[in-house]
Amino acid sequence: MKDIIPQVLIFSTQRSGTHLLASFFEQHPQIHVRGEAFLRYERTGTITENIPGKLNMGILMYNQVLTMESLGGTLLQQKIIHLLRDPKAVAQSRLQVQADKKVLRKQYRAHYYEGETLPQGGIPDLSGLEDLARSIEQEQVKYKEVLKGVPHLELHYEDFVHPGRSISILDQDIQVRILSFLGLPKSGIPLYTKYIKPDTILRKTTKEYGS
Numbered sequence: 001m002k003d004i005i006p007q008v009l010i011f012s013t014q015r016s017g018t019h020l021l022a023s024f025f026e027q028h029p030q031i032h033v034r035g036e037a038f039l040r041y042e043r044t045g046t047i048t049e050n051i052p053g054k055l056n057m058g059i060l061m062y063n064q065v066l067t068m069e070s071l072g073g074t075l076l077q078q079k080i081i082h083l084l085r086d087p088k089a090v091a092q093s094r095l096q097v098q099a100d101k102k103v104l105r106k107q108y109r110a111h112y113y114e115g116e117t118l119p120q121g122g123i124p125d126l127s128g129l130e131d132l133a134r135s136i137e138q139e140q141v142k143y144k145e146v147l148k149g150v151p152h153l154e155l156h157y158e159d160f161v162h163p164g165r166s167i168s169i170l171d172q173d174i175q176v177r178i179l180s181f182l183g184l185p186k187s188g189i190p191l192y193t194k195y196i197k198p199d200t201i202l203r204k205t206t207k208e209y210g211s
Contacts, residue, residue: 004049005073006037006058008182012083013139015093017157018059021083024170024191025057030184034058038067047071055182062139076150079182084140085157091132095124153181168192 008031010018018036025031032051037058041047050056060068065075099122144154160174161167170191179186 004037004047004071005068005078006034006050006056008055008057008079008081009060009075010057010081010083011060011062011075011143012085013062013090013136015090015097016083016085017161018061018083020161020167020193021081021155022057022059023193024175027189027191028184028187030055031182032056036061036064038064038071041071042067055184062143075146080147080150080152081178081181082143082147082152082154083157084144084154087133087137087140088129089157090136091129092124092126094132095126095129096121098122099124153178168194 010022012018022033022035026033032054034048034050034056035058037047038060042064060075068075101122103120103122147154155174155178160171170193175191176186
């Protein structure tokens, strides 16, 4: 079963930029990006396999560790990129999704195509923001402790997503850090994403609530 576990895992919690980070590596000739590798299995009971000859990269959420282990994977035996984001920002993003689902009748999309108009979202109820942020922080601390002493790369969302600026090309120093950790040479091409950070609506709610 080991041939279905990606060799590289972007490990984090929901709304931390995992899909955005993974999207940069879709153009790299030596990397195959599988997205949330275990989500399909949880929904359908099937899972895609790795592509031979490629370094297969997948996303693993904190709450999917047991799913991966049931398939023969071991967290501490994979190459782990531990992606962290400010807990309060993660909490606000999750609450925004909940508000948008009420207005748009579906989950608000995490990424948007460059130039696409963002639909008007809902206004989140931030009364539970602090409690949710504390819970997220505790989860982050837990897995930082689990990974202590094990070779892994810790990366922060704020390292490559800059406030007030939509992102398309991954900063060169971040590219070098990740590719060096993966044992791959510098890509030789810009690593870009066709998506933008959907902060148009979030910027409005941040201003309104003063967070």
